[in-house]
Amino acid sequence: MADLGTVAELGGSLAAIGGAAYVRHAHPAAYWSTVGLPLSVARLLASYSSTMDACGLTVEPPRWRTLAVRATTRREVRPVPPRRGLIRPTSTGLRMRLRLAPGQEPADVAASTERLRHAWGVHAVHVRDIKPGVVELRLVGFDVLRKVRMPRGRTGPGLLQVPVALREDATPYVRDYRAVPHELVLGATLSGKSMYLRNLLAGLATQPVVLVGIDCKRGVELAPFAARLSALATDPDQAAELLPVLVKEMEDRYDLIKARQGIAPGTPDELITSDIWGLPDTERPAPIVLFVDEVAELFLVATRKEEERRDEMVTHLIRLAQLGRAAGIYLEVCGQRFGAELGKGATMLRAQLTGRVCHRVNDEASAKMALGDIAPEAVWAACSIASERPGLAVVGDTSGGWSRIRTPHLSLADAAATCRAAAHFAPDVPALSPFRPSAPPVQSVKSTESPSRSQPMTE
Numbered sequence: 001m002a003d004l005g006t007v008a009e010l011g012g013s014l015a016a017i018g019g020a021a022y023v024r025h026a027h028p029a030a031y032w033s034t035v036g037l038p039l040s041v042a043r044l045l046a047s048y049s050s051t052m053d054a055c056g057l058t059v060e061p062p063r064w065r066t067l068a069v070r071a072t073t074r075r076e077v078r079p080v081p082p083r084r085g086l087i088r089p090t091s092t093g094l095r096m097r098l099r100l101a102p103g104q105e106p107a108d109v110a111a112s113t114e115r116l117r118h119a120w121g122v123h124a125v126h127v128r129d130i131k132p133g134v135v136e137l138r139l140v141g142f143d144v145l146r147k148v149r150m151p152r153g154r155t156g157p158g159l160l161q162v163p164v165a166l167r168e169d170a171t172p173y174v175r176d177y178r179a180v181p182h183e184l185v186l187g188a189t190l191s192g193k194s195m196y197l198r199n200l201l202a203g204l205a206t207q208p209v210v211l212v213g214i215d216c217k218r219g220v221e222l223a224p225f226a227a228r229l230s231a232l233a234t235d236p237d238q239a240a241e242l243l244p245v246l247v248k249e250m251e252d253r254y255d256l257i258k259a260r261q262g263i264a265p266g267t268p269d270e271l272i273t274s275d276i277w278g279l280p281d282t283e284r285p286a287p288i289v290l291f292v293d294e295v296a297e298l299f300l301v302a303t304r305k306e307e308e309r310r311d312e313m314v315t316h317l318i319r320l321a322q323l324g325r326a327a328g329i330y331l332e333v334c335g336q337r338f339g340a341e342l343g344k345g346a347t348m349l350r351a352q353l354t355g356r357v358c359h360r361v362n363d364e365a366s367a368k369m370a371l372g373d374i375a376p377e378a379v380w381a382a383c384s385i386a387s388e389r390p391g392l393a394v395v396g397d398t399s400g401g402w403s404r405i406r407t408p409h410l411s412l413a414d415a416a417a418t419c420r421a422a423a424h425f426a427p428d429v430p431a432l433s434p435f436r437p438s439a440p441p442v443q444s445v446k447s448t449e450s451p452s453r454s455q456p457m458t459e
Contacts, residue, residue, distance in 0.1 A: 028142035029091060029149075036121075036141045037089055043120045044087065044094075051119045052081035055112035059101040082109075091151075092170040093122065094139040097130065106135045126169040144170045145392060145406040160287060160330070162203030164196065165393070165405040173395060173405045175200060177289065178277075180355040180397060182321050182331040186338060186370040187359025192391035193334055194221060196357065196407045197291065200332065201225050202415045205422040210288040210429055212246065214239045216297035223437065224412055228419035230426055231435035236298060240309050242435050243316035246290065246329065249431050250320060253285055253327040275326035286427035287328040290320065295335040299342035314345035321352035336362075339369045357405075359393040360385040371396050378402035 052058050058079035082104070085097035098109065106129045113125040116137070126138040148166050157163055160177040167173050175183070187193035204211060205228045212231045213222035219234035226232060233239040253276060260279060261272050276284050292298070299314070301307045321331055333353055340347050350369070358370035358378075367382040375396040381404065382394040389406070396402035 032141035040120050040122055049081050055115050092144055093141045096137045098135050100133050109135055138169045140170055148406050148408040164199045165407045168404040177330045181325040182353045183355030184353035185334040185357045188362045191359035193359050195391050198415045199407055199410050202418045205419045210286050210427050213291045215293045217294055221293045224416040225419040226437035227423045231432040232437040243313055245431050247316050250327045250329055276328040289330050292333045295333050318349050337366050356396045357393050358382040375400050375402040
């Protein structure tokens with residue numbers, strides 16, 4: 001009987017271990033909340049001082065404290081680690097603030113994140129600067145980019161703000177056009193570039209924003225969203241006609257801004273502005289977001305006549321990129337490659353696209369085109385993206401910072417349904433009326449998923 005009891009206990013233990021391993025792989029969030037979180041908290045509390053000492057993040061205590069301890073206890077005083085704040089558990093990890101000692105800087109903590117990760121048994125550790133002398137450690141319990149689930153915010157995004165992807169530290173990546181007016185999105189075929197664009201369009205569809213598209217792949221990428229687009233060009237000839245209209249719209253908006261800059265005597269100071277956002281709500285024109293898909297198709301030429309047309313279009317794009325922000329015109333340029341080999345003006349246009357998103361690319365040169373001039377250390381991260389993870393990308397900006405993100409899966413049918421349902425949000429721009437695409441008929445077969453719901457992108 002004793003042997004049978006031992007076998008039963010052993011079988012129960014193996015079943016528990018196997019069940020935990022299955023839950024950890026299939027449902028990492030549930031495993032973290034039930035098993036991983038308590039273990040990591042216990043490790044952190046038990047080894048905090050020794051871990052900080054091993055990472056070189058401790059400092060000598062003040063002299064008065066050393067003298068007081070020696071006088072009362074006659075023992076040596078150990079180096080002091082950074083003062084730890086409250087541990088705040090989350091659904092994906094832990095958050096904890098540290099008050100650095102004089103002479104320490106956030107870079108010292110950031111250099112030890114790999115050691116902290118191993119010591120506390122978590123998937124990753126990220127450091128964020130809160131204020132001088134205070135940093136926040138974000139401990140991520142599992143790989144949040146393997147199965148993307150966007151966090152639910154307490155408040156909705158603001159105008160021209162779209163939570164389009166998830167960062168590797170489990171925070172949403174918000175595409176904010178007011179902060180980063182123009183962006184370049186690069187990626188090879190099946191890298192997730194179109195999925196990123198799809199989520200962006202679906203997010204902007206429910207906002208009072210003018211959406212304009214240039215898709216020289218005969219419109220196969222942007223035509224499904226025709227119900228929400230105010231203008232669409234599907235070949236270089238149509239793009240050559242559309243871009244001058246956008247430039248003229250930009251010039252008209254500058255004239256409107258100039259008229260409100262207080263030239264007339266007695267004009268109140270609050271009416272003086274240098275962009276459309278300082279205009280009264282009743283006079284402010286709607287912002288415009290221009291999507292240019294496969295920009296290389298605009299640059300490739302075969303004849304002298306096409307070369308002249310290309311130079312003219314590139315000039316218009318450069319003007320929109322240089323002057324469009326104040327007029328409320330923003331660019332989202334997508335392609336597989338973008339460099340000097342595309343011809344005159346390509347490098348100048350790329351310099352104006354301060355936001356960069358690089359998906360999996362075919363070679364290192366393409367990654368350098370996207371990130372080499374703003375965050376050189378991110379080039380290797382972009383080159384290491386595996387083909388088994390579509391939607392994974394490296395995002396950077398002119399500040400030099402970068403991080404990995406992954407876009408949630410959103411089917412084309414659901415994104416198109418969202419645009420059809422939001423067609424009434426499209427502002428009226430008379431100058432773009434000749435370029436407004438005809439919306440496709442509504443299909444009788446509806447998607448089984450909600451139009452606004454993003455499904456997780458898995459491996």
